Amino acid sequence: MPLQKLQLRPGVNREGTTLANEGGWFECDKVRFRSGFPEKIGGWAALSYNTFLGTARSLWNWVTLKSYNLLGVGTNLKFYVESGGNYYDITPIRFTSAAGAVTFAAVDGSSTITATNTSGSGFITGDFVTFTGAVSLGGNITAAVLNQEYEITFVSSTTFTFQARAVSPVNAPGAVVLANGSDVGNGGASTVVAYQINTGFDIYTIGTGWGAGPWSRLGWGSGYTTGVGQQLRLWSQANFGENLLFSPRGGALYIWQPGGGATPAYGTRGTLVSGTDVPALINQIMVSDATRIVIAFGTNDYGTYGSTPLDPMLIRWSAQESYTNWSPATTNQAGSYRLSRGSEIVGALQIRQEILVWTDAAVYSMQYLGAPYIWGFTLLADNISIISPNAMTTANGVAYWMGTDKFYTYSGRVETLPCALRAYVFDDINRDQQAQFFAGTNEGYSEVWWFYCSTNSNTIDRYVIFNYLDRVWYYGTLGRTAWLDSPVREFPQAATTGNLVVFHEAAVDNGETNPPSPINAYIQTSDFDIGDGHNYGFVWRMIPDITFNGSTTPAPLTPEVTFTLRPRFNPGSAYGTSNAPMVASAQSYATQSTYTVQEFTEIVYTRVRGRQMAFKVSSDSLGTQWQLGTPRVDVKSDGRR
Numbered sequence: 001m002p003l004q005k006l007q008l009r010p011g012v013n014r015e016g017t018t019l020a021n022e023g024g025w026f027e028c029d030k031v032r033f034r035s036g037f038p039e040k041i042g043g044w045a046a047l048s049y050n051t052f053l054g055t056a057r058s059l060w061n062w063v064t065l066k067s068y069n070l071l072g073v074g075t076n077l078k079f080y081v082e083s084g085g086n087y088y089d090i091t092p093i094r095f096t097s098a099a100g101a102v103t104f105a106a107v108d109g110s111s112t113i114t115a116t117n118t119s120g121s122g123f124i125t126g127d128f129v130t131f132t133g134a135v136s137l138g139g140n141i142t143a144a145v146l147n148q149e150y151e152i153t154f155v156s157s158t159t160f161t162f163q164a165r166a167v168s169p170v171n172a173p174g175a176v177v178l179a180n181g182s183d184v185g186n187g188g189a190s191t192v193v194a195y196q197i198n199t200g201f202d203i204y205t206i207g208t209g210w211g212a213g214p215w216s217r218l219g220w221g222s223g224y225t226t227g228v229g230q231q232l233r234l235w236s237q238a239n240f241g242e243n244l245l246f247s248p249r250g251g252a253l254y255i256w257q258p259g260g261g262a263t264p265a266y267g268t269r270g271t272l273v274s275g276t277d278v279p280a281l282i283n284q285i286m287v288s289d290a291t292r293i294v295i296a297f298g299t300n301d302y303g304t305y306g307s308t309p310l311d312p313m314l315i316r317w318s319a320q321e322s323y324t325n326w327s328p329a330t331t332n333q334a335g336s337y338r339l340s341r342g343s344e345i346v347g348a349l350q351i352r353q354e355i356l357v358w359t360d361a362a363v364y365s366m367q368y369l370g371a372p373y374i375w376g377f378t379l380l381a382d383n384i385s386i387i388s389p390n391a392m393t394t395a396n397g398v399a400y401w402m403g404t405d406k407f408y409t410y411s412g413r414v415e416t417l418p419c420a421l422r423a424y425v426f427d428d429i430n431r432d433q434q435a436q437f438f439a440g441t442n443e444g445y446s447e448v449w450w451f452y453c454s455t456n457s458n459t460i461d462r463y464v465i466f467n468y469l470d471r472v473w474y475y476g477t478l479g480r481t482a483w484l485d486s487p488v489r490e491f492p493q494a495a496t497t498g499n500l501v502v503f504h505e506a507a508v509d510n511g512e513t514n515p516p517s518p519i520n521a522y523i524q525t526s527d528f529d530i531g532d533g534h535n536y537g538f539v540w541r542m543i544p545d546i547t548f549n550g551s552t553t554p555a556p557l558t559p560e561v562t563f564t565l566r567p568r569f570n571p572g573s574a575y576g577t578s579n580a581p582m583v584a585s586a587q588s589y590a591t592q593s594t595y596t597v598q599e600f601t602e603i604v605y606t607r608v609r610g611r612q613m614a615f616k617v618s619s620d621s622l623g624t625q626w627q628l629g630t631p632r633v634d635v636k637s638d639g640r641r
Contacts (some may be wrong), residue, residue, distance in 0.1 A: 003543060003632040006615060008525060010036040011472025014424035019571050019612060021526035026614070029476040030521035032445060033467060039627035040521040040619060041476075042505035047493070048085025049500070049514055053077045055202040056495035057390070057438070060237035061486035062244070064258045069488060072244055073501070074235030076202040077128070079246060079270060081256065082501065088266040091128070092254045095195045099133060102193045103186040106141050106179035111164045112153075113141065113179070117193070123160060126199040127152045133190035139182030140164075146187060200233020200248060203458050204435050232435040234389055238287040238294075240323050245294065246270065247285045249389065250310065253278060253296070255323065275324025277302050277334075281310040284348055284389065286355070291368050293333065294318040297357065298345045301336070302327070312344035313359065315366075317375065333374045339364060341382055347389040352397050356410065358386040363414060381414035390438035393448060395468060400448045402437060407466070417466065421473045425464050428455050436460055440483030442492050444505060446470070451480050459497060508552050508625050522618035523628075527568060530635050531611045538638035539565060539608040544597045545629030546617070553623035558598050561619045561626055566592040567610030575614065609638055 009024040010033045018026050025038065032041045054075030061071050071082040080087040101119040106112075115129075123129070134146040141164055150162035168174030234249040244256045253273040258264035283298030295317045300308040319325040319332035328334045339345065342359025348366075349356045355366040357377075363386075365378040385403040386392065392401035399410040400417065405426050407417040419425070430453040437452045437460070446469035451460045464475045479497040486493065491503035496512055509516035530537030542563065551559035566575040575592050595604045617628055 003634050005630045005632050006525070006528075007630050010038075010470055011420060011467075012474045012523075013420040013526070015420055015422065017571065018614065019527045022528045024526050025474075026524055026526040028474050028523040030478070030519055031476070031523040032447070032465065032474060033470055033472050034445065034627070036470060037627055037629060038523045038617070040519070040625055042625075043507040043509045043511065043516070043519055044494070044502040044504045045507040045511035045516075046514070047082070047501040047503060050085055050087055051499040052080050052087045053499070054199075054233075055497075056482050056499070056501075057233065057436070058235035058237055059482045059484035059493055059495060059501070060239075060244070060246075061484055061488055061493070062239050062242070063488050064242045064264060066258075066262075066264075068258065068264050070244075070258070070264065071484075071493070071501070072237045072246060073495070074233075074237065074246065074248070076200040076233035077126070078196075079235070079254075081244075081264070081266065083264065083266065090256050090266075090268070090270045091196045092270040092272060093194045094122070094197045097193045097195075099192050100189040102131070102191050104134070104137060104141075104146065104191075105186065106137055106139075106164075106183040108181045108183070109178055111176045111178050112161050113146075113164050114159055114161050115193070116159050118158065121158075122198070123152060123155060123195055124198055125152055125155050125160075128196045128199070129162075130194045130196075131187075131191060132194075133188070133192045135185065135188040135190070137179070137183035137185040137187065139180040139184075140177055141179050141183045145177050146191075197248070197251070201231065202233065204232050204433055234435070236282075236284045236286070238285055240287055240292070240294065244270075245273070245285055245287065245323060247282045249283050250281060252280055253282055253285060253323075273323060275322075275326065277327040278324060279316055279326065280308075283310070283312065283345060286348055286350060288317075288355070288368065289350060290353065291333075292321050294323045295348075295355070297348045311338065313339045313342065315339065315345070315357070315375075333371065335374050337375065337377060339377065341379060346386050347392060349392045349394060349399060351394045351399050351410075356380075356392070356399055358392065358401070360385070363410070380410070384408060384414065387434045388437040389435070391450065393439040393441050395441045395443065395446075395448055398468070400439065400466065400468075402439060402450050402452075404431075404434075419466075419473060421464055421475055424475065425452070425462075429453065430455050430457060433458055436481070438483065440492070440494075441485045442504070443485055444492075449483065451478070451483070508550065508623055516622070518620050518622045518624070520618070520620045522616060524564075524566075524616040525614050527571070527612040527614050529611065530567070530608075530613045530633075532637065533611070536569070536609055536611055536638040537613075537635045539567075539606050539613065539633050539635050541634045542595075542604045542606055543632040544601050544604060545631045546597060547627050547629070548599050548625060549627070550625040551623055552625075553621065557621070557623075559624040559626065560596050560598045560621060561617055561624065563595045563597050563604065563631075564592060564616040564618065565595075565606055565608045566614040566616060567608045568612045568614070569610050571612070 012025045013021045054077030056075045058074035073080040079091045105114045130149045136142045152160045154161045164177040166174035237246045254270040256270040279296045279299040281300045282296045286295045298312045316336040319334040342361035346358045357364040362382045363380045369376045387402045409417045433453045448466045480494045482495040484493045491506045548559040553559040
């Protein structure tokens with residue numbers, strides 16, 4: 001028989017059986033399609049190996065008037081501004097005590113210090129506090145040990161504890177310091193403590209028993225209710241000029257101003273936005289590009305600051321060109337509107353000349369009308385879903401989002417996005433952790449990415465990609481917590497589960513490790529017939545067609561991949577085995593075979609026999625980048641047994 005080309009449809013399809021998808025691809029990991037052909041995805045390089053505290057779920061990139069390229073990083077514990085690979089803590093201060101309102105007590109041989117607070121409340125386990133003005137307790141617990149930032153480890157009524165440590169660099173905890181018998185002082189009458197805003201959760205939890213609810217976090221006497229969910233800490237960020245507005249979901253509105261100095265004011269923290277009727281509780285913040293109006297989605301109604309509860313269906317907006325004036329008047333454009341379909345606003349996204357607003361039951365279009373109505377709201381679709389506040393993104397003026405059981409798109413009308421991986425994704429998904437799920441774009445490759453948790457994982461470990469240029473899907477495994485494809489930096493940025501920010505497509509290998517490590521990538525076809533359906537086929541040679549352009553394999557090594565031929569005798573049999581009796585000589589070449597292929601490999605001689613076969617390409621070596629073409633195989637008819 002003549003050589004047969006393995007010319008396959010682009011994209012991965014898991015909607016049927018592997019034989020029903022003959023002529024296509026069935027499995028992959030860390031592989032994309034470009035111009036219809038599979039290739040290993042680009043690697044990632046660390047922005048720096050400096051780390052931040054907490055799990056980052058929000059990234060926002062902007063450039064100041066003095067051309068400083070900054071990145072806002074919101075985690076469940078802190079809020080940072082990144083510049084030059086350094087992370088500057090700008091977490092707002094919630095409350096600062098009067099001098100002497102906090103005293104300390106130590107126990108000989110223990111690193112646990114108990115602080116008694118007589119002014120202020122609302123602190124919880126996991127919060128961060130900074131002490132100043134304290135004096136030595138008399139022994140190992142010196143003034144330098146006390147006067148630094150600490151994380152609260154336990155709360156009980158008006159006291160809390162922390163673990164004493166030596167003075168250390170930022171984000172690098174120092175060695176534990178043990179008190180001795182001389183540590184009998186209380187820190188003096190000048191101690192001041194600054195309480196940072198309450199920390200949040202990095203995974204969604206529901207109290208179902210002893211220690212699972214608020215007791216484990218808020219301390220004794222705080223109450224406990226079975227079945228109450230703990231909201232994940234999500235941030236929204238937006239620029240008002242060069243100033244950064246940011247808000248934790250369900251929290252207040254803060255601002256950080258880089259200032260007019262030669263360098264941004266990295267040493268200053270974000271501050272609470274004060275003014276007229278400024279919302280005290282906000283689920284998402286946005287600044288309208290066209291109007292310079294600040295918009296709050298899911299917020300408290302007008303009234304005394306902080307006295308009204310959050311209305312999850314209420315939208316409020318500020319006066320034009322102001323982030324401090326939210327009080328409607330005939331002389332400004334401030335106002336509000338309450339949506340009617342659904343029980344809460346899940347999220348909003350700015351596209352072209354409109355803002356899309358998703359509730360848990362519908363999607364609206366929000367468009368600027370000008371005075372007297374300011375904003376108009378149009379119901380685009382009812383009885384639709386969105387799986388999380390960050391599950392939407394836009395590419396080329398089209399919105400894409402992940403629902404609870406399928407994908408959607410909007411380009412003037414709401415439509416279901418056909419997905420060749422729908423069952424694969426939604427049948428293996430952890431819905432308890434869906435608030436973590438998020439979307440992002442990779443414009444350089446015309447891709448929309450969604451990251452999600454598989455059924456048995458409480459952290460993100462999977463991704464699925466839609467290539468909107470080729471209209472194909474593919475998937476893989478990867479741990480990311482936030483993504484940003486910013487036009488003011490060369491490569492897409494992502495936050496990792498290891499508390500790093502990395503640049504995707506900036507390298508060939510996995511730059512989360514230092515030095516970088518190889519990326520394991522593979523793609524496998526669906527089964528295709530090599531026999532005639534009755535007789536077996538015998539594959540005796542293969543002609544590779546693969547390029548290694550972009551590889552950085554260190555000399556004297558050369559880039560290489562592994563070709564694996566996986567024969568099968570019937571759809572119900574395992575690869576490389578037969579459920580039917582076979583003669584010994586035939587059995588010797590029925591198993592799957594692997595072959596190393598390099599740039600100048602011209603031919604591979606094989607011994608593979610079966611009715612069907614799957615073909616797999618994989619790589620796991622340092623510096624290897626590849627794109628597959630159209631390999632050819634030579635098949636002979638080989639009898640019926």
